Amino acid sequence: MSLDKVKNIALFFVVASIPLARLYNINSYAVALFSALYLCSPRKRFIPPLNTSTILFFLYYAILGINLFVVEQPKIDSTLIKYLPLLLLPFSVSFIKFKKWVLHVFLYTVLFSCLVCIVTTYIRSKGYIFYYHDPTEILDLQLNYLAIFVCFALAIVYYELLTANVTKLQHYFFIPFLFFSLAIFYNRTSIIVAFILTVFFMIAYLKKKSNLKFLIGFIAFFILSAFWMANRPIVQSKFKELAHIDFHAPNDYNNGVYSRILSWECSWQQIKNAGFFGGGTNNTSHILTECYKKRIGEEAIQVVEGYNAHNQFLQTTLDLGYSGLVVLLLIYGLLLYIGIKKKDTLLLFFFIIMFLFGITESFMIRQWGVVFFVFFAPYLLGRWDNRKNRIEL
Numbered sequence: 001m002s003l004d005k006v007k008n009i010a011l012f013f014v015v016a017s018i019p020l021a022r023l024y025n026i027n028s029y030a031v032a033l034f035s036a037l038y039l040c041s042p043r044k045r046f047i048p049p050l051n052t053s054t055i056l057f058f059l060y061y062a063i064l065g066i067n068l069f070v071v072e073q074p075k076i077d078s079t080l081i082k083y084l085p086l087l088l089l090p091f092s093v094s095f096i097k098f099k100k101w102v103l104h105v106f107l108y109t110v111l112f113s114c115l116v117c118i119v120t121t122y123i124r125s126k127g128y129i130f131y132y133h134d135p136t137e138i139l140d141l142q143l144n145y146l147a148i149f150v151c152f153a154l155a156i157v158y159y160e161l162l163t164a165n166v167t168k169l170q171h172y173f174f175i176p177f178l179f180f181s182l183a184i185f186y187n188r189t190s191i192i193v194a195f196i197l198t199v200f201f202m203i204a205y206l207k208k209k210s211n212l213k214f215l216i217g218f219i220a221f222f223i224l225s226a227f228w229m230a231n232r233p234i235v236q237s238k239f240k241e242l243a244h245i246d247f248h249a250p251n252d253y254n255n256g257v258y259s260r261i262l263s264w265e266c267s268w269q270q271i272k273n274a275g276f277f278g279g280g281t282n283n284t285s286h287i288l289t290e291c292y293k294k295r296i297g298e299e300a301i302q303v304v305e306g307y308n309a310h311n312q313f314l315q316t317t318l319d320l321g322y323s324g325l326v327v328l329l330l331i332y333g334l335l336l337y338i339g340i341k342k343k344d345t346l347l348l349f350f351f352i353i354m355f356l357f358g359i360t361e362s363f364m365i366r367q368w369g370v371v372f373f374v375f376f377a378p379y380l381l382g383r384w385d386n387r388k389n390r391i392e393l
Helices: 003-016 026-039 052-070 076-082 085-093 100-124 143-163 169-185 188-208 212-230 233-243 256-271 284-296 301-305 312-341 345-360 367-384
Strands: none
Touching (some): 003 100, 003 367, 026 085, 052 085, 052 312, 052 367, 100 143, 100 169, 143 169, 143 345, 169 188, 169 212, 188 212, 256 301, 256 312, 284 312, 312 345, 345 367
């Protein structure tokens, strides 16, 4: 077997194992194998021409490393290892061209993961599939992460519809199935993101295509899907929490919305002390827990579970200070700028997903979020790296 085939297999496992990261820690092994193959390849230059996104991720890791040694905190060695994908993935991705099959691998892995979760949820709930509290338990994956992966899978399907000359039969299955999965997972952010992506897709399709029959049929499907999803009791209850927020009445902080508001308030209070280097990557949980204790008592779930900031921008500022926030914003700004400049709908879809997800979740504190963001951001941006003639249609 040639070295190029081995590299493609390693790339396949990196992408396919993102939703399955906690199962036997396979994603960590996949990232290590993938990176080692590209770093040690005798037929490649050791230092490729680095693009802006790679440099920004390197800078983010450098700031994290400085933070670990400047601010007193525990677990320095393990934290450096935990965030190694910030170095390894952008550097390794800089060696490869854009390949559409990588997107297909992620799409089919997400579809498979959803199917496994739906079947097991149906069995465990004895048919009450829309009421089961932990539908992603079998994958040992937090529900909100799989829901966001579903949104990116949906974005891939939309991108293919916008770029393909013919609508394929599987697309008529994928879109309803992904929407059905979101109803099962009942994650507010992902449902909002999916609807925004769908509206964006319909506008883009109207501009690029002349197939009005498909568009009319799709709009009818979208309206029916929205109506059906809005009538799922668990989805209704989730959005009623948003519609009935009362900032003046006593709040139930076991409620998902108020719990996040509490996290944001405590995070905002502590940001004034963040400074240039932040309070420490491994100190943020303790800092926020002290605030939770003062606000709602020692026995609150936020204290027991050590809740994070539930916002990546606040989390980064608390962890790494204003230096880390600036670099993170530059990465987001690069995604948006290149997406608009090149009219790259997939890159814009990815930006929307990560931006809105970043508002409600500190996604880079877990491997699923780190690997997903750090792999796909430079991978999608790499399509437009003219210095290496990367783009492969």
